[in-house]
Amino acid sequence: MSLRIINARLIDPASGRDAAGDILIDKGRIAALDAEARAARAERSLDAGGLVVAPGVIDLAARLREPGEEYKATLESEMEAAVAGGVTSLACPPDTDPPLDEPGLIDMLRRRARAFARARLYPVGALTVKLQGETLTEMAELAESGCVAFSQANVPLQDTQMLWRALQYAVSFGFPVWLRPAEPWLSRGGVAHDGEVATRLGLPGVPSFAETIAICTILEIVRATGARVHLCRLSTEGAVAMVRAAKREGLPVTCDVSAHHLHLCDVDLGYFDSQCRLDPPLRAQRDRDALSAGVSDGTIDCVCSDHTPVDEDAKHQPFAEAAPGATGLELLLPLMLRWGSLNKRPLAQTLARITCDPARILGVRSGRLELGAPGDLVVFDPDASDRIVPESLKSQGKNTPFLGYELPGRVRATIVAGKVVYERE
Amino acid sequence: MDRNPQLNKNGELQHLLSIEGLPREVIERVLATADSFVGVTEREVKKVPLLRGKSVFNLFFEPSTRTRTTFEIAAKRLSADVINLNIAASSQSKGESLLDTIANLSAMQADIYVVRHASSGAPFLIARHVKPHEHVINAGDGRHAHPTQGLLDLYTLRHYKKDFTQLTVAIVGDVLHSRVARSLIHGLTTLGTPEVRVIGPQTLMPSGVEALGVHVYRDMREGLKGCDAVVMLRLQNERMRGALLPSAQEFFKHFGLTADKLALAKPDVIVMHPGPMNRGVEIDSSVADGPHSVILPQVTFGIAVRMAVMSMVGGASA
Amino acid sequence: MNTLPDAEKLCVQLADMIRPQLTQNTAMIGLYTGGVWLAERLHPLLGLAEPLGTLDIAFYRDDYHQQGLARDPKRSNIPFSIEGRDLLLVDDVLYTGRTVRAAMNELFDYGRPARISLAVLADRGGRQLPICAQYCGARLEVPAGARLRLRRGEDGRLSLQLEHGS
Numbered sequence: 001m002s003l004r005i006i007n008a009r010l011i012d013p014a015s016g017r018d019a020a021g022d023i024l025i026d027k028g029r030i031a032a033l034d035a036e037a038r039a040a041r042a043e044r045s046l047d048a049g050g051l052v053v054a055p056g057v058i059d060l061a062a063r064l065r066e067p068g069e070e071y072k073a074t075l076e077s078e079m080e081a082a083v084a085g086g087v088t089s090l091a092c093p094p095d096t097d098p099p100l101d102e103p104g105l106i107d108m109l110r111r112r113a114r115a116f117a118r119a120r121l122y123p124v125g126a127l128t129v130k131l132q133g134e135t136l137t138e139m140a141e142l143a144e145s146g147c148v149a150f151s152q153a154n155v156p157l158q159d160t161q162m163l164w165r166a167l168q169y170a171v172s173f174g175f176p177v178w179l180r181p182a183e184p185w186l187s188r189g190g191v192a193h194d195g196e197v198a199t200r201l202g203l204p205g206v207p208s209f210a211e212t213i214a215i216c217t218i219l220e221i222v223r224a225t226g227a228r229v230h231l232c233r234l235s236t237e238g239a240v241a242m243v244r245a246a247k248r249e250g251l252p253v254t255c256d257v258s259a260h261h262l263h264l265c266d267v268d269l270g271y272f273d274s275q276c277r278l279d280p281p282l283r284a285q286r287d288r289d290a291l292s293a294g295v296s297d298g299t300i301d302c303v304c305s306d307h308t309p310v311d312e313d314a315k316h317q318p319f320a321e322a323a324p325g326a327t328g329l330e331l332l333l334p335l336m337l338r339w340g341s342l343n344k345r346p347l348a349q350t351l352a353r354i355t356c357d358p359a360r361i362l363g364v365r366s367g368r369l370e371l372g373a374p375g376d377l378v379v380f381d382p383d384a385s386d387r388i389v390p391e392s393l394k395s396q397g398k399n400t401p402f403l404g405y406e407l408p409g410r411v412r413a414t415i416v417a418g419k420v421v422y423e424r425e
Numbered sequence: 426m427d428r429n430p431q432l433n434k435n436g437e438l439q440h441l442l443s444i445e446g447l448p449r450e451v452i453e454r455v456l457a458t459a460d461s462f463v464g465v466t467e468r469e470v471k472k473v474p475l476l477r478g479k480s481v482f483n484l485f486f487e488p489s490t491r492t493r494t495t496f497e498i499a500a501k502r503l504s505a506d507v508i509n510l511n512i513a514a515s516s517q518s519k520g521e522s523l524l525d526t527i528a529n530l531s532a533m534q535a536d537i538y539v540v541r542h543a544s545s546g547a548p549f550l551i552a553r554h555v556k557p558h559e560h561v562i563n564a565g566d567g568r569h570a571h572p573t574q575g576l577l578d579l580y581t582l583r584h585y586k587k588d589f590t591q592l593t594v595a596i597v598g599d600v601l602h603s604r605v606a607r608s609l610i611h612g613l614t615t616l617g618t619p620e621v622r623v624i625g626p627q628t629l630m631p632s633g634v635e636a637l638g639v640h641v642y643r644d645m646r647e648g649l650k651g652c653d654a655v656v657m658l659r660l661q662n663e664r665m666r667g668a669l670l671p672s673a674q675e676f677f678k679h680f681g682l683t684a685d686k687l688a689l690a691k692p693d694v695i696v697m698h699p700g701p702m703n704r705g706v707e708i709d710s711s712v713a714d715g716p717h718s719v720i721l722p723q724v725t726f727g728i729a730v731r732m733a734v735m736s737m738v739g740g741a742s743a
Numbered sequence: 744m745n746t747l748p749d750a751e752k753l754c755v756q757l758a759d760m761i762r763p764q765l766t767q768n769t770a771m772i773g774l775y776t777g778g779v780w781l782a783e784r785l786h787p788l789l790g791l792a793e794p795l796g797t798l799d800i801a802f803y804r805d806d807y808h809q810q811g812l813a814r815d816p817k818r819s820n821i822p823f824s825i826e827g828r829d830l831l832l833v834d835d836v837l838y839t840g841r842t843v844r845a846a847m848n849e850l851f852d853y854g855r856p857a858r859i860s861l862a863v864l865a866d867r868g869g870r871q872l873p874i875c876a877q878y879c880g881a882r883l884e885v886p887a888g889a890r891l892r893l894r895r896g897e898d899g900r901l902s903l904q905l906e907h908g909s
Contacts, residue, residue, distance in 0.1 A: 199631035200445065202545040202569030202604060207632070271430055271442075272546030316524050316554075318544035320567070437811065457815060461799060464818035470852035473802035475812070736802070740811030 002026040003418050004042035005379065008053035010034075012369035013352035023053060025375030028417035033369065044420075048379055051412055054351050055367045056088025056119075056376035057333050058358040060178075060256055061232065062307035063325075064121075065396075066112070067105060068097025073309035073396040075109070078329065079118035081395035083414040083422035085330035086378030087305075088119050089359075089366055093178075094126040095153035101126035101137045106145040118421050120376070122148045122362055124178060127166050131155045136166060139175055148362055149230065151178040154279050158184045160217060167227035176228040176361075179218055181239065182280065186210035191320040193235075193283040197266040203320060206281055212238040222251050230361055231255035233306060235280035237290035244299040254361050255299075257291050258306035259335040260326055264288070264401060274315045274322035275401040278306075292343060295353055302358040303339075305332040309397020327397035334407035337382065341408065347382070375418035384410035430552055437741040440552045440561040441734050443570040445611040452615060456580050458733035459726070465502065466729055475736050476505035479536040483509045484526075485564075486542040491701060492564055495724070496539045496573075499731035503739075505537070527551055535559060537739055545569035560738040568602050568631075573734055574699050575608025577727040578656065579616065581719055584726065585695050586653055589613065593620040595648050595690075596639075598658035598680060598707050599629045601669075605699045606658055607637070614638040624648040625680055628669040645680050652690040656697045657682050657707050665706065673706045683709045687717060695719045750893060750901040753864050753880035754781065758788040760878045761831065761862055765789060768857070769829045772796035774846055775817050777835030777893035780901060781864055785833060796821040803845035819849065826854040835893035837863040840874035865903060867891050 003025045010021035010033075023030065024037035032040055062082065065073040082090055092109075094100035100109070106123050113121035125147035129135040139150055150170055156179075157163045170177045187210045192198040194205025215231065219242065222229050234240060234257050243255050260278055265288045269276045276282055294300035308325025315322050328335075332354060340350030359367025366374040385408045390398035414422035429446050433439040438451055465473055481500040483493050493509060500507045512526060523542075530538070537560045540548045545567030552561040565571040579589075586592055594613055600606045600623045613621050614637070623634060624642045635641060642648030649655060665673040687694065696708075696717045704710045713720060770793040773782025779797050786795045801816035832846060843861060850856065862878035867885040885891045890906040 194632050196633040196636040199633050200607070200637065202567050202607060204568075205632060272549045274550075313522060316522065316550070318523070318542065318547040318550055318567075320544050320546075454814065458812065461801065461816040461818045464820065465802065468853060472852065474848070475802050475807055736807075736812050740807050742811065 001418055002031070002042040002044070003375070003415065003420070004037060004040060004045045005048050005053055005377070006038060006045065008048035008051060008379070010369065011052055011054040011348050011351060013054070013348045014356040014368035014370070016348050017369070018346070018348045023369065023377070025377070025415070025418035029375050030369060030371055030373050033371070046379070046413065050381065051379050052347070052382050053377055053379050055355040055369055056378045056414060056416065057086045057354045058362065058367050059087050059090040059307065059329060059332055059354070060302060060304040060358050060361065061258070062087070062090040062092055062305055062329050063095070063309065064092050065309060066096060066109065072311050075112050076116060077394065077396040078307070078309065079113065079116050081329045081393065082119040083416070084394045084411060086333045086380060086411040086414050087329055088376035088378065088414060088416045089122060089362070089364065090119055090329070091122040091124050091148060091362060093124050093153040094151055095131065095155065099126045099131045100124070100147070101129050101131070103138070103141050103145040106142060106147055110146050117419070119416060120366075122146075124149045124151045126150065127152050127177060128157070128162065133157045133159055133162050136169055139170060140173055143173065143175060149176045149178045151232070152180065154180055154182075156180060156182045156184045156187070156214065163217070164221050164225070167221050167225045167229070171225050171227040174228070176230055178230040178232050180232045181211050181214035181218060181234075183210040183214045186213065191277065191281065192269065193266045193281045195266060195284050197269055201269065201272060201319070208236040208238055208283065208287070211236045211280065212242060215239055215242050219246050219251060219253070222253060226252065228252045233258050233261070233280055234291060234294070234300060235261055235283050235287060237287045240290045240294040240299055244294070247299065254301045256302045256304050256358075257295060257300050259303050259328060259332050259339070260306065260401065261288065261291055262295065262303065262339050263335060268401060269319070272319040273401065274317060274319050275326060275399055275403070277319055277322045277324050278326060279324040292339070295339070296343060296345060301353070301361060303332070303336060303353045304358070305329050307395070309395050310399045312398065315399050326400045327393065327395045328400065329395060330393055331388070331400060331402055331407065333378070333380065333411065334386070334409045335402070337409040338407055375415060377415040378411060379413040379415070381410045381412055382408065386410055430549060433741050438734070438737045439741045440548070441572050441738060442548050442552060442561065442563045443611070444572045444575045444608045444615070445570070447615065449615050452576070452579065452612060455576055455730065455733050455737065456583060458737060459576070459580050459730040462729035462732040463726065465732070466725065472502050472504060474504045476500065476503040476739050479505045479739060480534060481505045481507050481537045481539060481735065482530050482535045483507065483539045484512055484530070484541070485510065486512045486540070486547070487565070489541055489565070492541060495727050496564060496731055499728050499735060502728070503732055503735055505735070523547065523550065524554055527554060531556060531559060537562060537735060539564045541565045543567055558742070560741070562734060562738060565604055567604065568607070569604055570608045571604040572608050573727070573731050574605050575612045576734065577723060577730040578609045578697060578699070579612045580726045580730050581697060581723050582654055584722070585719060589616040589618045592618050592653045593622070593651055594618060594654045594656065595622040595624055595652045596656045596658065597624040597645065597648070597682065599660050599664060600625055600634060600658065601629045601631050602661065602664065603658045609656060610637050610639055622648050622652070626670070645686060646689055649686055649689045652694055654695045654697060655682060655687065655690060659699060659701065660703060660707050677706055681705070681707055681709060682712050684711050684715065687712055697723055700724070747883070747903045747905060748881050750864060750903050754784045754901065755788070757862060757864065757878055757880045758785050761785070762789060765791075766829050768827075769831055770796065770823055770825070771831045771833060772798050772821065772850070774832065774834045774842060775799040778833045780893060780895050781835055782833040784901070785862070793823045796823065798846055798849060800842060800845040800849055803849045805841055805845065821853055824854060825850060825856045828856045830856045830859045832859055832861045833863075834861070835864050836891050837861070837866045837876050837879070838869050838891075840870045840872035843874050844872050864893060865891060
């Protein structure tokens with residue numbers, strides 16, 4: 001099967017290319033570009049006049065809710081959501097039920113994903129058994145089954161000795177560890193950023209230093225062990241500064257932020273809007289601005305959706321009792337485009353944070369338009385915008401603070417391994 | 426952000442959820458209406474027919490006999506039918522969701538829900554989901570707000586002190602967990618009180634409390650100087666010993682209201698407390714029962730204030 | 744609207760009408776707002792022993808469910824016992840009779856008067872309840888939809904005014 005796309009505005013964030021061109025995908029891989037692609041024969045040809053063609057979006061955190069929480073979402077519904085949002089690869093955190101701590105679970109998940117043939121799935125294995133922080137998982141086994149990294153998801157390790165041992169063990173095999181920096185005692189019971197808004201609303205707060213203290217701990221252990229750590233979902237100004245310094249020092253750390261935290265802050269809680277109940281909590285405006293600056297200057301390597309479908313009942317609760325999280329797979333690209341235009345960043349740089357940069361962290365060849373790279377593409381109209389309504393979301397979770405927003409970027413086609421897996425007129 | 430969910434399109438009180446965000450005129454209207462109801466409560470027949478045929482549901486997801494009783498008296502004096510539901514003991518334990526409970530009561534033709542809930546914001550959630558002719562009155566949600574208490578505190582202050590723009594008011598104790606303090610602070614600042622102080626150890630102060638328009642004092646003697654009114658907050662038993670405070674005794678020594686500390690305030694200072702009091706923890710008996718105390722009149726005014734709120738929301742159309 | 748009679752003159756005439764019927768037992772109650780102004784004039788003219796009572800019927804109105812609570816209810820104040828009393832209820836304009844109905848209901852929550860009579864400055868007809876005034880300053884024809892009300896000027900002078908509804 002070969003596919004040729006012509007007359008596109010071809011953007012390759014890795015090289016910075018943003019120019020008109022053509023692309024040919026053959027046998028699942030990028031086979032030719034521009035004149036050579038234009039001259040080639042293909043079984044299918046798409047005319048992408050007026051549209052952007054870029055590497056498919058890579059999302060480092062998307063919960064599919066399988067296994068165990070199929071009432072919230074299923075692999076089918078969320079994979080449809082992924083490709084509708086131009087996402088061609090996604091990593092799923094291990095906080096399923098049961099957690100992804102056994103090779104059998106990984107096998108089953110990957111088999112289901114392959115059979116469904118939408119986006120590529122990269123499971124992140126549990127760092128400890130049942131995420132309980134007591135026993136290491138069989139990381140080598142899990143890696144063989146296809147785990148790309150190991151993580152505690154949103155369940156931070158309380159025991160710092162366990163953290164030290166886990167990083168020592170992971171580094172022995174060269175496995176990356178993805179950690180959500182949250183000091184568990186300081187985070188305990190908190191549901192909102194500890195600040196003026198939480199004070200006004202009478203909500204228990206999570207102080208910013210719950211995050212920075214955890215980063216401090218993690219960085220010290222990274223210094224001692226040399227483990228490769230990816231810090232997930234930064235939320236504070238202090239965290240950005242610490243990562244910036246750590247990178248300058250040469251520590252093997254990377255980090256990401258959720259798209260929600262680039263756009264929203266605690267003020268958006270309004271009158272207890274449970275759609276804004278997120279983990280980590282939405283923080284102050286200056287934190288949001290610092291995160292945004294971090295994404296601009298590359299301190300923050302990439303932006304993810306932190307996709308967390310939640311059923312309606314779980315959100316129809318008083319703020320503190322509502323389940324945290326927001327659906328985001330379909331909003332990641334539009335939210336990045338919105339961020340790019342608000343911050344006047346070139347489109348190629350904006351897209352880098354959701355394509356080649358996360359690819360680098362995953363250690364995969366996708367995310368770039370170069371010969372031989374996987375034929376994963378997104379075709380979108382940068383000038384069209386859509387109003388976000390529950391009915392327009394393919395995800396089973398309709399929970400998003402962006403309901404009612406008009407967001408830019410309409411995905412017209414999503415291509416995985418040269419196959420069109422999503423198409424919209 | 427949404428329109429203030431408490432006000433209808435005419436700017437009238439559709440629900441009472443929080444004092445924050447209420448326009449000054451609305452607060453003043455509540456106080457003026459309450460004043461008329463004080464007249465009613467002083468009569469032989471303490472009842473008016475305003476809410477005849479209306480049903481008031483007291484939904485107490487968190488038990489509180491005292492607050493529930495004052496709402497019950499207020500509703501009965503307005504001739505409403507009052508149904509008390511102690512939800513803590515019934516449906517919630519059967520796993521019924523908050524909104525299911527409301528839908529059920531709505532089917533029983535409720536007009537006004539008086540809601541007490543341990544979780545901040547619960548009355549907002551309910552108000553978003555009730556029918557247009559139904560009204561929600563917040564009787565205390567988590568640490569967030571206790572607007573009828575705040576309004577009765579304002580009524581009491583106005584009764585004794587008249588002009589808010591000349592007052593210095595100190596609120597003492599566990600501000601962190603206090604919905605009473607938050608509501609009163611919003612009310613005082615909206616009415617133009619120039620000096621609102623909060624007094625207590627840092628463990629009992631929410632972060633960024635200054636943003637509410639108050640001055641923080643750690644030293645009670647310093648904070649009481651020149652005060653026209655002192656509002657003592659209740660300290661919950663479970664908070665008297667642990668990470669927040671070492672002991673009730675030490676708290677009383679430094680932050681309990683005694684006659685000698687009160688002497689630092691103005692000679693005509695009034696002392697308020699939302700009740701129930703912990704004598705010897707936040708307030709000394711000689712002060713609670715002393716000449717400056719207006720704690721019992723607060724309770725009387727509270728009924729008139731709740732009558733005012735119920736009759737105002739009960740007559741507002743969505 | 745120069746056809747409206749002078750309210751100040753009507754006041755005096757009304758007092759003259761009432762005076763012969765007064766008993767030792769008579770007490771006066773004005774209805775907010777216009778009725779209280781009028782009662783404040785009549786009360787000294789009639790030399791009643793008991794202080795003037797005032798009544799705001801906001802909590803007894805029958806249109807609460809349609810209109811909601813009146814904006815600025817005043818505190819009713821009856822500084823005497825009404826038990827067994829001859830009450831003289833005073834209002835500015837008698838129209839549908841609903842205000843008087845509400846006032847009587849409220850009065851009975853204070854006690855059981857021996858007799859209630861009604862004095863108004865003007866009766867504009869249009870009754871919806873079986874209520875009539877024993878003492879009436881003037882009977883006026885007022886177009887439906889217009890509002891006849893008593894005004895009190897800066898100088899304290901009372902005047903009748905006709906407002907045309909929208």
